[in-house]
Amino acid sequence: xxxxxxxxxxxxxxxxxxxxxxxxxxxxxxxxxxxxxxxxxxxxxxxxxxxxxxxxxxxxxxxxxxxxxxxxxxxxxxxxxxxxxxxxxxxxxxxxxxxxxxxxxxxxxxxxxxxxxxxxxxxxxxxxxxxxxxxxxxxxxxxxxxxxxxxxxxxxxxxxxxxxxxxxxxxxxxxxxxxxxxxxxxxxxxxxxxxxxxxxxxxxxxxxxxxxxxxxxxxxxxxxxxxxxxxxxxxxxxxxxxxxxxxxxxx
Amino acid sequence: xxxxxxxxxxxxxxxxxxxxxxxxxxxxxxxxxxxxxxxxxxxxxxxxxxxxxxxxxxxxxxxxxxxxxxxxxxxxxxxxxxxxxxxxxxxxxxxxxxxxxxxxxxxxxxxxxxxxxxxxxxxxxxxxxxxxxxxxxxxxxxxxxxxxxxxxxxxxxxxxxxxxxxxxxxxxxxxxxxxxxxxxxxxxxxxxxxxxxxxxxxxxxxxxxxxxxxxxxxxxxxxxxxxxxxxxxxxxxxxxxxxxxxxxxxx
DNA sequence: GAGCGCCATCTTCCATGCAAGCTGGAATAC
DNA sequence: GTATTCCAGCTTGCATGGAAGATGGCGCTC
Numbered sequence: 001x002x003x004x005x006x007x008x009x010x011x012x013x014x015x016x017x018x019x020x021x022x023x024x025x026x027x028x029x030x031x032x033x034x035x036x037x038x039x040x041x042x043x044x045x046x047x048x049x050x051x052x053x054x055x056x057x058x059x060x061x062x063x064x065x066x067x068x069x070x071x072x073x074x075x076x077x078x079x080x081x082x083x084x085x086x087x088x089x090x091x092x093x094x095x096x097x098x099x100x101x102x103x104x105x106x107x108x109x110x111x112x113x114x115x116x117x118x119x120x121x122x123x124x125x126x127x128x129x130x131x132x133x134x135x136x137x138x139x140x141x142x143x144x145x146x147x148x149x150x151x152x153x154x155x156x157x158x159x160x161x162x163x164x165x166x167x168x169x170x171x172x173x174x175x176x177x178x179x180x181x182x183x184x185x186x187x188x189x190x191x192x193x194x195x196x197x198x199x200x201x202x203x204x205x206x207x208x209x210x211x212x213x214x215x216x217x218x219x220x221x222x223x224x225x226x227x228x229x230x231x232x233x234x235x236x237x238x239x240x241x242x243x244x245x246x247x248x249x250x251x
Numbered sequence: 252x253x254x255x256x257x258x259x260x261x262x263x264x265x266x267x268x269x270x271x272x273x274x275x276x277x278x279x280x281x282x283x284x285x286x287x288x289x290x291x292x293x294x295x296x297x298x299x300x301x302x303x304x305x306x307x308x309x310x311x312x313x314x315x316x317x318x319x320x321x322x323x324x325x326x327x328x329x330x331x332x333x334x335x336x337x338x339x340x341x342x343x344x345x346x347x348x349x350x351x352x353x354x355x356x357x358x359x360x361x362x363x364x365x366x367x368x369x370x371x372x373x374x375x376x377x378x379x380x381x382x383x384x385x386x387x388x389x390x391x392x393x394x395x396x397x398x399x400x401x402x403x404x405x406x407x408x409x410x411x412x413x414x415x416x417x418x419x420x421x422x423x424x425x426x427x428x429x430x431x432x433x434x435x436x437x438x439x440x441x442x443x444x445x446x447x448x449x450x451x452x453x454x455x456x457x458x459x460x461x462x463x464x465x466x467x468x469x470x471x472x473x474x475x476x477x478x479x480x481x482x483x484x485x486x487x488x489x490x491x492x493x494x495x496x497x498x499x500x501x502x
Numbered sequence: 503g504a505g506c507g508c509c510a511t512c513t514t515c516c517a518t519g520c521a522a523g524c525t526g527g528a529a530t531a532c
Numbered sequence: 533g534t535a536t537t538c539c540a541g542c543t544t545g546c547a548t549g550g551a552a553g554a555t556g557g558c559g560c561t562c
Contacts, residue, residue, distance in 0.1 A: 034342070034545070059513065070547045075514080076330055083334040085427075091285070092514045092553050107427045114369035114428075118361055176336075176358045177365075180431055286516070310543065321517045326544080343523050343544045 035069045039077035048189050054099035108184045109236040119172035120228035124221040134171040135217035142209040149202050158196045195239045286320045290328035299440050305350035359435045360487040370423035371479035375472040385422040386468035393460040400453050409447045449493045
């Protein structure tokens with residue numbers, strides 16, 4: 001079903017994905033996506049890839065025009081993005097794309113250290129079958145990192161690294177933790193893209209990932225928590241000074 | 252400044268506080284509040300005090316009428332509440348006040364254990380002056396708990412207990428952690444009100460609070476983290492079975 | 503030239519209208 | 533009596549217009 005596009009302009013947002021759902025029978029049924037969801041996804045993607053650079057101030061009207069919809073869904077999507085900490089809606093001034101200050105990175109790291117540590121602990125405390133499945137997933141992703149490293153394929157390394165951490169959270173089976181991590185990941189996405197090119201100790205990350213996976217496999221919650229914490233603490237201590245030395249006031 | 256009330260009905264919502272404030276000195280502190288903010292605050296308060304009971308399904312039109320505004324601000328406030336996990340907006344059906352399942356409480360406890368543990372660790376790692384100030388705050392609030400306990404004043408005990416945990420997070424100086432805790436506290440507010448009357452080990456809580464404050468005072472991050480975690484773990488193990496035994500499917 | 507005030511313009515905020523989806527129940531067929 | 537169809541009334545989704553706040557520039561005053 002095609003929705004009327006009264007303004008005549010075609011939607012242009014890069015993230016115009018059609019959310020779908022799997023029906024019980026296994027067929028793919030189209031799920032009705034609202035314009036608000038479209039606007040949210042498009043703006044979020046634009047912020048992630050810096051099409052909307054931090055500090056940029058856009059008017060809702062302008063974005064609406066670009067996405068081929070009216071101001072209303074853009075406005076409502078902006079509210080959601082503000083709740084996510086990605087933009088600020090300035091009354092009667094427009095939508096401001098938020099920049100990340102060094103202090104924000106400190107905050108984000110502490111949130112990650114807390115949540116991911118607990119997640120590792122929880123995964124290590126799972127019944128053996130699930131635990132082993134999780135450890136296997138994590139080891140596979142760590143192997144993917146090693147292979148990427150062997151090919152000097154930094155983007156692939158970053159992706160596998162992200163997938164490792166995402167998998168660990170997912171195995172902890174806590175939707176609130178997943179959401180929290182997702183939110184701070186969105187906020188720090190641009191910083192991660194930048195720091196990926198500055199990293200030196202790729203081997204250390206791989207080794208720490210192995211340690212985490214091993215503790216989970218062994219069913220040792222304490223060591224798993226400790227290994228996950230240490231991993232993130234080291235990454236923070238390695239990357240925050242780099243960011244600072246680049247004098248990044250906004251990011 | 253008087254805002255037009257086009258519907259003619261007077262605002263009747265219990266939480267519709269005057270959007271203006273006059274300071275004691277007579278100056279105008281004028282708090283600019285939008286109708287969206289009013290609607291958000293009113294609905295949030297109504298959910299907290301169970302005026303909108305879980306499972307209740309309201310139409311935006313009805314709430315708008317009650318608050319003396321049109322559907323738009325109510326709709327936008329509903330989006331924010333949905334983002335907070337307090338309601339679900341069902342397309343073309345209305346706003347559903349979410350209930351809390353036991354599994355939600357498990358998730359919330361794990362988030363709190365993670366965040367509060369890290370927060371305690373951070374506070375204990377502060378420079379001495381701030382650390383001591385924090386410990387003093389925490390001790391004062393713990394004393395307030397003891398006094399309330401002496402008077403058999405359970406509500407006051409609960410309030411002081413909440414203030415203790417809020418103070419610890421505040422002293423950690425991490426806005427994202429504050430927001431996360433605020434969000435899950437909103438979600439679990441009704442459950443806490445209920446369990447307050449079921450608790451037995453009030454003394455244990457007080458003792459654990461003292462231990463946490465002491466570790467912070469001494470500047471021992473590790474023990475602070477450990478004490479905070481243990482405190483929440485014990486509370487969880489005490490309360491979750493109680494909730495389960497009450498057969499609370501929704502809350 | 504410097505400072506001040508006014509106003510045109512741009513922006514969001516909010517109310518409202520219209521369209522379309524969902525639901526329950528009445529009416530009909532069997 | 534039971535199953536089915538259809539429709540009226542309810543709901544939100546979205547577009548749009550009017551109102552009012554913010555801002556920057558222009559002209560005026562001194």
